[in-house]
Amino acid sequence: MRRAAVALLLSLAVAPHAAALADRGLIPLTPGVEVHEPDQVAVVAWSGGRELMILATNVRADGEAEVLEVLPLPSLPEVYEGSWDSLYEVVA
Secondary structure (H helix, E strand, O other), X not given: OHHHHHHHHHHHHHHHHHHHOOOOEEEEOOOOOOEEEEEEEEEEEEEOXXXXXXXXXXXXXXXXXXXXXXXXXXXXXXXXXXXXXXXXXXHO
């Protein structure tokens, strides 16, 4: 029962953000602080049934804030720190 309640609360918290940001939700955990996502750049590639996504996001807040970021994915991802060079190569 508790797990269902937590899932419901998380869904309700993310729902207002889902319409504005279809890729992820930003939920500020610090009261009274607004969080903004003015810029985002992504490169997505597929090879042999495997998807690679390089995502760079600019997140700003009105003050010091803790933020919960929710990014729904179809399966558990392997996450690695990327490099801006990958994005520059695509644009060049």
